[in-house]
Amino acid sequence: MSVRATSAVALRVLSQLRRDPRTIALIVGVPCLLETLLEQLFAGHSEIFQHVGAPLLGMFPFVTMFLVTSITMLRERTTGTLERLMTLPLGKLDLLAGYGLAFAAFAALQAAVVSAVTFGPLGLETAGPRWLVGLLAVANALLGCALGLFVSAFAQTEFQAVQFMPAFVLPQILLCGLFVSRGAMAGWLRGISDALPLTYAYDALARTASNTLDGRFALDVAVVAGCVVLALALGAATLRRRTA
Amino acid sequence: MSGAIRVEDLHVVRGGAVVLPGLSCEIAAGSVTGLLGPSGGGKSTLLRAIVGVQKVAGGRIEVLGDPAGSPQLRARVGYMTQAPSVYGDLTIVENLRFFARVLAAAPGAAERAIAHVSLTGYEGHVVSRLSGGQRARVSLAAALLGDPDLLVLDEPTVGLDPALRRDLWELFHGLAEQGKTLLVSSHVMDEADRCDSLLLLREGQLLAAATPAELRARTGAERLDDAFLRLIDEAAS
Numbered sequence: 001m002s003v004r005a006t007s008a009v010a011l012r013v014l015s016q017l018r019r020d021p022r023t024i025a026l027i028v029g030v031p032c033l034l035e036t037l038l039e040q041l042f043a044g045h046s047e048i049f050q051h052v053g054a055p056l057l058g059m060f061p062f063v064t065m066f067l068v069t070s071i072t073m074l075r076e077r078t079t080g081t082l083e084r085l086m087t088l089p090l091g092k093l094d095l096l097a098g099y100g101l102a103f104a105a106f107a108a109l110q111a112a113v114v115s116a117v118t119f120g121p122l123g124l125e126t127a128g129p130r131w132l133v134g135l136l137a138v139a140n141a142l143l144g145c146a147l148g149l150f151v152s153a154f155a156q157t158e159f160q161a162v163q164f165m166p167a168f169v170l171p172q173i174l175l176c177g178l179f180v181s182r183g184a185m186a187g188w189l190r191g192i193s194d195a196l197p198l199t200y201a202y203d204a205l206a207r208t209a210s211n212t213l214d215g216r217f218a219l220d221v222a223v224v225a226g227c228v229v230l231a232l233a234l235g236a237a238t239l240r241r242r243t244a
Numbered sequence: 245m246s247g248a249i250r251v252e253d254l255h256v257v258r259g260g261a262v263v264l265p266g267l268s269c270e271i272a273a274g275s276v277t278g279l280l281g282p283s284g285g286g287k288s289t290l291l292r293a294i295v296g297v298q299k300v301a302g303g304r305i306e307v308l309g310d311p312a313g314s315p316q317l318r319a320r321v322g323y324m325t326q327a328p329s330v331y332g333d334l335t336i337v338e339n340l341r342f343f344a345r346v347l348a349a350a351p352g353a354a355e356r357a358i359a360h361v362s363l364t365g366y367e368g369h370v371v372s373r374l375s376g377g378q379r380a381r382v383s384l385a386a387a388l389l390g391d392p393d394l395l396v397l398d399e400p401t402v403g404l405d406p407a408l409r410r411d412l413w414e415l416f417h418g419l420a421e422q423g424k425t426l427l428v429s430s431h432v433m434d435e436a437d438r439c440d441s442l443l444l445l446r447e448g449q450l451l452a453a454a455t456p457a458e459l460r461a462r463t464g465a466e467r468l469d470d471a472f473l474r475l476i477d478e479a480a481s
Contacts (some may be wrong), residue, residue: 008345012334019333080329086388087295089318090346100305117246241313244258 001097005090009098010105013072017106027068028110031060032117039122046123051209053124054133054177057114058205061107061141062198063169068232069103069148070161076151095239096232098146107141108134127211136208139224140201144169146231147197153238172198177206197227245304248394248425249294254303256289263289266303270451271427271443276420279429280472286448287429288326290397294427295323304457308393319347322392326382326399332372336363336382339371340389351361357377357385360415362408377403384412395419395426401435413438429440433469444472451475 017024042048073153076082085095111134118124126133145160152194174194175185182193193199204220207213249271256264263286269279279287281411292298294305296313305312308320330339336400340354347353358364361381366374371382384400395416401409413435420440428439436442437456452475453457456468465471 004348005346008342011345012331012338012342015338016331016333064305078323079332080327081331082298083292083325084323084343085346087318087321087323088343088346089315089348100397242297244299 001091001093004063005094005098009095010101013102015019015098027064028113031114035114035118035122038200050125052178053118054126054209055202055205056119058133058137058140060114061110061137062144065103065107065141066148066169068146069099069145070152070164071158073149073152074155074161089196090241092236096236100142103145104138104142107138111137126209128213132208136205142228143201143224145198146228146235149235150231172196176202178202197224200224247271248308250306252304254293254305256293257301257434258296260308267450268409269443269453272423274423276426276428278417278436278442279427279445280433280442281445283431287445287448288398291396291423291429295321295396299324319390320393322387322395323399324384324387324397328379330371330382330386335368335370337367337399339382340385343386353389357388360388361385362411365422393424395424397428399429433472436468444475446476451479
């Protein structure tokens with residue numbers, strides 16, 4: 001690992017994002033819009049918004065960063081910049097860590113703006129600390145980033161990469177316990193739910209919202225962290241210096 | 245002159261097809277060597293093997309005294325891929341500063357590289373909006389960063405106007421005079437005369453490794469593309 005190379009990658013990824021203000025506006029603005037819609041949709045049943053507002057806030061960065069990372073890394077692979085990078089004094093870990101740092105910083109910005117809107121004008125309340133929701137949002141961004149990096153190896157085109165979003169992300173959102181509580185799921189669905197990382201991310205957020213920061217919360221956080229490391233390791237394995 | 249690159253019995257198979265069926269050659273240090281031949285003949289594959297990004301099925305490649313692809317070579321070898329491998333959404337100077345940081349190049353390296361490829365004044369332009377030739381030059385500038393001892397350039401002059409091509413060949417020879425080694429591929433035979441020595445590659449076979457003068461003497465042809473055609477006929481008969 002080299003601080004120089006890692007920071008070079010992180011700065012470069014951030015300047016690429018900065019060159020694309022429309023994407024930044026979408027990444028920050030769309031979750032605010034969705035939270036607002038949700039709040040308005042359940043205007044007569046504010047308990048529903050109170051129930052799902054915080055978990056959604058924490059899971060937006062997962063979806064966003066999954067998409068952004070898989071497309072950015074796919075571009076690196078298809079335009080030949082990855083091949084050039086592989087001939088330079090840059091470790092694979094430097095590349096991955098640079099990506100992770102840049103997207104975590106960006107996710108922090110996203111979480112800060114969406115939190116300000118959701119906790120402010122929309123009036124979301126959480127029993128647990130709000131900063132913890134933000135911190136979990138950044139952890140989920142890293143999870144999305146790591147998974148996006150890994151799946152980008154299996155896409156040849158940007159069309160394919162975009163389709164990995166419904167394939168990898170939507171089932172996790174459906175099965176994480178947000179729509180149907182995990183206790184009410186059929187056994188086999190519960191089994192799949194147990195194996196998906198977003199289940200633990202959701203549970204950690206729900207526990208923060210209800211301020212039940214117990215042993216199960218610690219386990220949730222540990223599983224999310226473990227999945228980030230695992231997905232990064234798998235992603236690193238798909239980065240080859242030599243290709244056919 | 246000692247060999248900067250030694251290739252011995254290199255075998256490369258891509259997608260089930262044999263691209264290089266046992267190629268051997270040597271490239272002298274401090275010179276400009278042209279790698280010429282028709283498209284699809286294995287030029288890019290040989291260059292990729294030399295910089296260590298190509299999976300090889302057999303053989304040995306020694307670059308500047310180390311096996312090709314060794315970590316210690318990464319700061320000493322500059323590589324320009326055939327397609328411009330730079331970030332389209334960044335400006336010229338942002339691209340080069342990024343690669344300069346990765347290489348821990350001296351301050352001002354990005355600006356000097358931009359000047360070498362005659363793009364001074366365009367620093368703030370976003371790469372995706374440049375012409376193909378300008379984009380290729382940004383990619384070349386990135387390969388020049390960090391003052392590498394060996395430059396491996398895959399068709400660096402393709403699509404450039406004659407004046408720019410002349411300037412770039414002058415740059416290549418200037419670098420060779422400083423002791424750098426350059427291996428430059430081209431499918432345009434009229435660039436062959438600008439090289440100190442030539443490797444003629446066709447269908448994975450090395451047809452000749454010689455200086456332009458030697459090639460003329462051996463084939464009796466005045467123009468180098470005629471010489472190349474005679475070598476092909478010789479190989480076929």
